[in-house]
Amino acid sequence: MANTLNTDIAKELNITARRNDTFQMLLEVRDSNDTLINFSDVNDLSLPVYQSKMTISNTGGDRILSIYSDKWRNSSEGVVASNPDGDGSNYTLPSDVPPSPTTEGHYTGGTGVGSAIHLAAQTTSGKVTINVPYTYVDFQAGTYNYDFQIRKQTSAAGAVEYTTWLYGTFTLRSDITKVG
Secondary structure: OOOOOOOOOOEEOOEEEEOOOOEEEEEEOEOOOOOEOOOOOEOOOOOEOEEEEEEEEOOOOOEEEEEEEOOOOOHHHOOEEOOOOOOOOOEEOOOOEOOOOOOOEEEOOOOHHHOOEEEOOOOOOOEEEEEEOHHHOOOOOEEEEEEEEEEEOOOOOOOOEEEEEEEEEEEEEOOOOOOO
16 A cells, blocks of 8 residues: 655636736735734745746746845845845846746846735735736737745754745736737
8 A cells, every 4th residue: 555745735726817907916824723823924034935936938948027025035046145244235136137038037026015926914914915017918828837836944053945836827818909
Protein backbone atom coordinates (compact mmCIF):
# COMPACT_ATOMS: atom_id res chain seq x y z
CA MET A 1 0.00 0.00 0.00
CA ALA A 2 1.47 3.33 -1.06
CA ASN A 3 1.34 6.40 1.11
CA THR A 4 1.15 9.87 -0.36
CA LEU A 5 2.40 13.19 1.01
CA ASN A 6 1.19 16.33 -0.74
CA THR A 7 2.83 19.59 0.39
CA ASP A 8 1.24 21.66 -2.38
CA ILE A 9 -1.21 24.10 -0.74
CA ALA A 10 -1.93 26.09 -3.92
CA LYS A 11 -5.57 26.46 -4.88
CA GLU A 12 -6.74 26.54 -8.47
CA LEU A 13 -8.60 29.72 -9.35
CA ASN A 14 -9.29 30.38 -13.02
CA ILE A 15 -9.51 34.08 -13.90
CA THR A 16 -11.21 35.79 -16.84
CA ALA A 17 -10.44 39.44 -17.63
CA ARG A 18 -10.99 41.75 -20.57
CA ARG A 19 -8.18 43.19 -22.65
CA ASN A 20 -7.56 46.92 -22.09
CA ASP A 21 -9.69 46.95 -18.91
CA THR A 22 -8.29 47.64 -15.45
CA PHE A 23 -7.71 44.35 -13.63
CA GLN A 24 -8.75 44.33 -9.97
CA MET A 25 -8.90 41.42 -7.55
CA LEU A 26 -9.42 41.37 -3.79
CA LEU A 27 -8.52 38.29 -1.76
CA GLU A 28 -9.11 37.53 1.90
CA VAL A 29 -6.42 35.11 3.09
CA ARG A 30 -6.72 32.79 6.08
CA ASP A 31 -4.30 30.26 7.52
CA SER A 32 -5.03 26.57 8.15
CA ASN A 33 -6.78 27.52 11.42
CA ASP A 34 -9.17 29.87 9.53
CA THR A 35 -7.48 32.93 11.07
CA LEU A 36 -6.87 36.00 8.91
CA ILE A 37 -3.17 36.35 8.11
CA ASN A 38 -1.43 39.34 9.66
CA PHE A 39 0.30 41.11 6.78
CA SER A 40 1.53 43.95 9.03
CA ASP A 41 4.29 41.77 10.55
CA VAL A 42 7.84 42.98 9.88
CA ASN A 43 11.12 41.11 10.36
CA ASP A 44 14.17 42.29 12.33
CA LEU A 45 15.19 44.52 9.40
CA SER A 46 11.78 46.24 9.51
CA LEU A 47 10.88 44.68 6.16
CA PRO A 48 7.52 43.04 5.53
CA VAL A 49 7.47 39.37 6.41
CA TYR A 50 5.15 38.76 3.44
CA GLN A 51 5.81 39.89 -0.12
CA SER A 52 4.14 38.66 -3.28
CA LYS A 53 4.35 38.31 -7.04
CA MET A 54 1.88 37.23 -9.71
CA THR A 55 3.14 36.05 -13.11
CA ILE A 56 1.10 35.46 -16.27
CA SER A 57 2.74 33.27 -18.92
CA ASN A 58 1.72 31.78 -22.24
CA THR A 59 1.21 28.05 -22.63
CA GLY A 60 4.82 27.70 -23.77
CA GLY A 61 6.04 29.15 -20.46
CA ASP A 62 7.12 32.57 -21.77
CA ARG A 63 6.30 35.25 -19.19
CA ILE A 64 3.90 37.91 -20.42
CA LEU A 65 3.42 40.07 -17.32
CA SER A 66 4.87 40.00 -13.79
CA ILE A 67 3.10 41.98 -11.06
CA TYR A 68 4.90 42.74 -7.78
CA SER A 69 4.20 43.88 -4.25
CA ASP A 70 6.27 46.94 -3.35
CA LYS A 71 9.17 45.17 -1.63
CA TRP A 72 9.48 41.94 -3.63
CA ARG A 73 13.13 40.91 -3.47
CA ASN A 74 14.60 38.18 -5.59
CA SER A 75 18.00 38.56 -7.22
CA SER A 76 17.06 36.23 -10.07
CA GLU A 77 14.35 38.73 -11.04
CA GLY A 78 16.83 41.62 -11.22
CA VAL A 79 15.50 43.10 -8.00
CA VAL A 80 18.37 44.53 -5.98
CA ALA A 81 18.46 45.49 -2.30
CA SER A 82 20.27 48.83 -2.37
CA ASN A 83 19.81 49.70 1.30
CA PRO A 84 22.09 47.49 3.41
CA ASP A 85 20.98 48.95 6.74
CA GLY A 86 17.64 47.27 6.25
CA ASP A 87 15.01 49.98 6.51
CA GLY A 88 13.64 48.91 3.13
CA SER A 89 13.38 52.39 1.71
CA ASN A 90 15.66 51.91 -1.29
CA TYR A 91 14.69 48.60 -2.82
CA THR A 92 14.73 48.68 -6.59
CA LEU A 93 12.13 46.77 -8.57
CA PRO A 94 12.09 46.28 -12.34
CA SER A 95 10.92 49.36 -14.19
CA ASP A 96 7.22 49.40 -14.99
CA VAL A 97 6.98 48.33 -18.62
CA PRO A 98 3.76 47.29 -20.37
CA PRO A 99 3.95 43.89 -22.09
CA SER A 100 4.59 43.79 -25.82
CA PRO A 101 4.70 40.92 -28.31
CA THR A 102 8.49 40.69 -27.78
CA THR A 103 9.01 41.92 -24.20
CA GLU A 104 7.76 40.72 -20.83
CA GLY A 105 5.85 43.39 -18.93
CA HIS A 106 6.57 44.36 -15.32
CA TYR A 107 4.27 46.30 -13.03
CA THR A 108 4.88 47.43 -9.45
CA GLY A 109 2.64 50.47 -9.30
CA GLY A 110 4.77 52.17 -6.64
CA THR A 111 4.95 51.53 -2.93
CA GLY A 112 2.57 50.94 -0.05
CA VAL A 113 -1.15 51.18 -0.73
CA GLY A 114 -0.46 52.26 -4.32
CA SER A 115 1.54 49.15 -5.19
CA ALA A 116 0.23 46.69 -7.77
CA ILE A 117 -0.19 44.01 -5.11
CA HIS A 118 -0.97 45.44 -1.72
CA LEU A 119 -0.87 43.21 1.33
CA ALA A 120 -3.06 45.15 3.76
CA ALA A 121 -0.99 46.36 6.71
CA GLN A 122 -3.66 46.03 9.36
CA THR A 123 -3.17 43.53 12.13
CA THR A 124 -5.90 41.06 11.22
CA SER A 125 -7.06 42.22 7.81
CA GLY A 126 -5.83 39.26 5.73
CA LYS A 127 -6.62 41.27 2.60
CA VAL A 128 -4.62 41.22 -0.63
CA THR A 129 -5.50 43.72 -3.35
CA ILE A 130 -4.20 43.26 -6.89
CA ASN A 131 -4.72 46.31 -9.10
CA VAL A 132 -3.28 46.57 -12.61
CA PRO A 133 -4.09 49.50 -14.92
CA TYR A 134 -5.59 48.86 -18.34
CA THR A 135 -2.34 49.81 -20.11
CA TYR A 136 -0.70 46.66 -18.68
CA VAL A 137 -3.63 44.42 -19.62
CA ASP A 138 -2.94 45.15 -23.27
CA PHE A 139 -1.67 41.86 -24.64
CA GLN A 140 -3.11 39.37 -27.11
CA ALA A 141 -6.49 37.92 -26.13
CA GLY A 142 -6.23 34.21 -25.32
CA THR A 143 -5.77 31.68 -22.56
CA TYR A 144 -2.66 31.91 -20.40
CA ASN A 145 -1.41 30.37 -17.17
CA TYR A 146 -0.65 32.29 -13.99
CA ASP A 147 0.40 31.80 -10.42
CA PHE A 148 0.42 33.96 -7.31
CA GLN A 149 3.39 33.36 -5.05
CA ILE A 150 4.22 34.58 -1.56
CA ARG A 151 7.73 35.21 -0.26
CA LYS A 152 7.96 34.92 3.53
CA GLN A 153 11.04 35.90 5.53
CA THR A 154 10.59 36.23 9.28
CA SER A 155 14.17 37.44 10.00
CA ALA A 156 17.21 38.76 8.15
CA ALA A 157 19.15 35.60 8.93
CA GLY A 158 16.17 33.30 8.59
CA ALA A 159 15.35 31.06 5.70
CA VAL A 160 13.14 32.45 2.98
CA GLU A 161 10.01 30.47 2.13
CA TYR A 162 8.34 30.69 -1.28
CA THR A 163 4.81 29.32 -1.46
CA THR A 164 2.43 29.39 -4.41
CA TRP A 165 -1.04 30.24 -3.10
CA LEU A 166 -3.01 30.41 -6.34
CA TYR A 167 -2.62 29.10 -9.87
CA GLY A 168 -4.82 28.50 -12.89
CA THR A 169 -5.73 29.83 -16.27
CA PHE A 170 -5.85 33.54 -17.01
CA THR A 171 -8.25 34.05 -19.90
CA LEU A 172 -8.03 37.44 -21.56
CA ARG A 173 -11.06 38.24 -23.70
CA SER A 174 -10.82 40.59 -26.64
CA ASP A 175 -12.35 44.04 -26.44
CA ILE A 176 -14.34 46.00 -28.98
CA THR A 177 -13.99 49.59 -27.80
CA LYS A 178 -10.31 50.54 -27.92
CA VAL A 179 -8.59 52.74 -25.38
CA GLY A 180 -7.91 56.29 -26.55
